[in-house]
Amino acid sequence: MLIPPFDEQSATEKVRMAEDAWNSREPRRVSQVYSPETRWRNRSECLQGREAAVAFLTRKWAKELDYRLIKELWAWQNDRLAVRFAYEWHDDSGNWFRSYGNENWRFGADGLMTERFACINDLPIAASERLFHWPLGRRPDDHPGLSELGL
Structure with a gap:
């Protein structure tokens, strides 16, 4: 585990490890990088604890549905990372979206994330x-990242 x-x-x-975990779409797997008492704000939802993150x-x-995510490091200092991201998905009616956002992360000395604050906007897109x-699953190493895609 990488530690600050x-x-x-x-x-x-x-x-990249976080991107890979989120692209697995396995809540229990993803939750293992968060401290048991992690605090989140995701859009307007606030939650606390690993089990709340799983839910x-x-x-x-x-x-x-069909969620695919790309994350990119924006900045770092000591135990904090700033990340920008975009992901594409569709709803159960087949409407596609690209969601853009920024996250601020803070880690404990053990390398587990103690705080995650995310701001996200959804843009309806055509499938084309x-x-x-x-x-x-995991984004292939040769697939362009956000900067290469002009996002």
Whole structure:
């Protein structure tokens, strides 16, 4: 596990590890990188604790189908990372969206995330406007990131 203080390399690795976990769409797997008492704000929802994160992610991925995410490191200092991201998904009616956002993360000395604050906006897109084309799961290493896609 990568622990603070972060340098550019370890911060970039931490972000990619988070992206990979979220792209698994497995709430229990994702929750293991958060402290048991983690605090989150996601859009307008505030929650506390690893089990609350699991419940949140279970609800999220029941609604956001065929979810594919790309994260990119924005900045880092000691035990904090700033991340920008975009993900594509569709609802149960087949309407596609690209969701853009920023996250601020704080880590404990053990490398577990203690705080996650996310601001997210959803943009309706046509299926033909999708940019994230890979099989569900981990983004392939050769798939462009946010900057390469002009996002």
